[in-house]
Amino acid sequence: MTSPRPPLAGVRIIECSLLGPAAITTHLADLGAEVVKVESPTGDYVREMTWPIVEGTSLMHLHINRGKRSIVLDLKSEPGAxxxxxxxxxxxxxxEAMRPGVLDKLGLGYERLLGVNPRIVFCTISGYGMTGPYKNLPSHGIAYDTWAGIVDPAYDEDGFCYIPDHVSIGINAAPLYGALGILAGILRARETGEGCRMELAQSDAAAAFDWYRSETYKAYERPESEVTGNKSDNYERRAPGIAGMRGGVRYQLYESADGHVLFMASEQVFWKNFCQGVGRMDLFERWPGSQYADHARHNRELQAELREIFKSRTSAEWIAFADEHNTTIAPVNTPQTIAQDPQFQDRLGWIPREVLGAEELPFPVKLVGEELPVPTRAPELGEHSDQVLRELLGYDDDRIAALRAAGAFGS
Structure with a gap:
C-alpha cells in the first residue's frame, strides 16, 4: 500500500543549488519532503552538464532534481529577495548548494534569515568547505576523490596519464551526510525553537567515507607492540582496506564457467560447509585454518585447486550452491549487467522512463508494509513559479503580476 503520509511530509526545504551538490535534498524529496529549488533567471546549467543527454536534458538533472519544484527568482532584485x-x-x-557565501553576499545569509525564521536550519554544501586554503578553489566531483586518496592515476599504452574508472565518492557521500545533518538540525529546531548553521565539504565527505584506509595507516604509525594484524595472519600487518585482500585465497574472486564469483569463506564454518558441499573435505582437513578472518593468504596450492573447482559451474549455479550449503559466495556484476540480476529485479528495479524521463534507481530504504510515493520528474526552469507563490505564500494573480513587472523573476 502507498503510505498516506510519507515520513518527511510537512518538512519544507528551500534550495539554492548548482550542479551535483543539489543531491543533498534528492532523497529527502524521495521521503516526502517538499523541496523548492530557487533558480536564477538563467537557471542551473546542470540540465546541459555531463552525459548522457536524454531527450535534451542531462540524466544528472533528471536524477538529482527529481521530486522538486522550480521557481525562478532574481535574488539580486529586492522584490526577488x-x-x-x-x-x-x-x-x-x-x-546553499554552491560556493559558500553566495547567499550572504545577496543579503540572504544565515544571520539575516534568522530574523525571518529563528528556527531555520541553514546548510551549505561545497567542494572544499568554508575554511582552509582550498576554500575558494573551483572544482568538480572527481577532485574530492583525488584529494581524499581514493583515485590512483593510471597510464595508457602511450604513457599518458588518465582518470581510471572508479565510483565517485565525494559527490555521492556528501549529500547523504548533509541530509542526515539537515534532519538532525530540523529535529532539534522543532524541539527547541532554535535554528542552526552547518556546512560540509564534499572533499571531507570523501575522506570520511574512506575512513577505514586512512585510519588504518594512522594506526600503523603506532609501534607494532600496540597495533598488529589479525590473529589468523599471525598478527602480521596487512595493507589497509581492500589492498590487504590481494593475497587472499579463501576470500577471493574466482572465474566461473560463465563469469566470476566472489568466494568469502573467511570464517571456518563457511569454509567447512563449502568443502563438504563440493565433496572435497580433504581440502578442509589439510588446511582447516583459523576460526575467524582467515583468508589462507598466499596459499597458491589451495588457490589452484579452488580455481579449477569454481570453473566447473556457472555463476548462477554457485549462488544456488551457496544458498543450499550455507556458505559465502556472491555474484560479480557490472554496472551494465546488474539489472539482470534476480536480486536487483526483486528488490530495486527501475522507476520507469515514462515517469522521470529516464530509468532511475529508487530510494533504497523500504518502509515495510508501505510504499513511498513515486517522485515527480525533475522540473523545467521555473516550471512551478506561479504554483509555489500561490500555494506556499498565498500570492494572488495581481501580486504575481506586480512582482513580474518589478523584475522579481528577472528581466
Missing amino acids: ETFRDLVRSADAVV
Whole structure:
C-alpha cells in the first residue's frame, strides 16, 4: 500500500543549488519532503552538464532534481529577495548548494534569515568547505576523490596519464551526510525553537567515507607492540582496506564457467560447509585454518585447486550452491549487467522512463508494509513559479503580476 503520509511530509526545504551538490535534498524529496529549488533567471546549467543527454536534458538533472519544484527568482532584485524571505518564513531548512557565501553576499545569509525564521536550519554544501586554503578553489566531483586518496592515476599504452574508472565518492557521500545533518538540525529546531548553521565539504565527505584506509595507516604509525594484524595472519600487518585482500585465497574472486564469483569463506564454518558441499573435505582437513578472518593468504596450492573447482559451474549455479550449503559466495556484476540480476529485479528495479524521463534507481530504504510515493520528474526552469507563490505564500494573480513587472523573476 502507498503510505498516506510519507515520513518527511510537512518538512519544507528551500534550495539554492548548482550542479551535483543539489543531491543533498534528492532523497529527502524521495521521503516526502517538499523541496523548492530557487533558480536564477538563467537557471542551473546542470540540465546541459555531463552525459548522457536524454531527450535534451542531462540524466544528472533528471536524477538529482527529481521530486522538486522550480521557481525562478532574481535574488539580486529586492522584490526577488523579499519573495525568497517569504519562502523562508514557513521553511524548515535553507540549502546553499554552491560556493559558500553566495547567499550572504545577496543579503540572504544565515544571520539575516534568522530574523525571518529563528528556527531555520541553514546548510551549505561545497567542494572544499568554508575554511582552509582550498576554500575558494573551483572544482568538480572527481577532485574530492583525488584529494581524499581514493583515485590512483593510471597510464595508457602511450604513457599518458588518465582518470581510471572508479565510483565517485565525494559527490555521492556528501549529500547523504548533509541530509542526515539537515534532519538532525530540523529535529532539534522543532524541539527547541532554535535554528542552526552547518556546512560540509564534499572533499571531507570523501575522506570520511574512506575512513577505514586512512585510519588504518594512522594506526600503523603506532609501534607494532600496540597495533598488529589479525590473529589468523599471525598478527602480521596487512595493507589497509581492500589492498590487504590481494593475497587472499579463501576470500577471493574466482572465474566461473560463465563469469566470476566472489568466494568469502573467511570464517571456518563457511569454509567447512563449502568443502563438504563440493565433496572435497580433504581440502578442509589439510588446511582447516583459523576460526575467524582467515583468508589462507598466499596459499597458491589451495588457490589452484579452488580455481579449477569454481570453473566447473556457472555463476548462477554457485549462488544456488551457496544458498543450499550455507556458505559465502556472491555474484560479480557490472554496472551494465546488474539489472539482470534476480536480486536487483526483486528488490530495486527501475522507476520507469515514462515517469522521470529516464530509468532511475529508487530510494533504497523500504518502509515495510508501505510504499513511498513515486517522485515527480525533475522540473523545467521555473516550471512551478506561479504554483509555489500561490500555494506556499498565498500570492494572488495581481501580486504575481506586480512582482513580474518589478523584475522579481528577472528581466
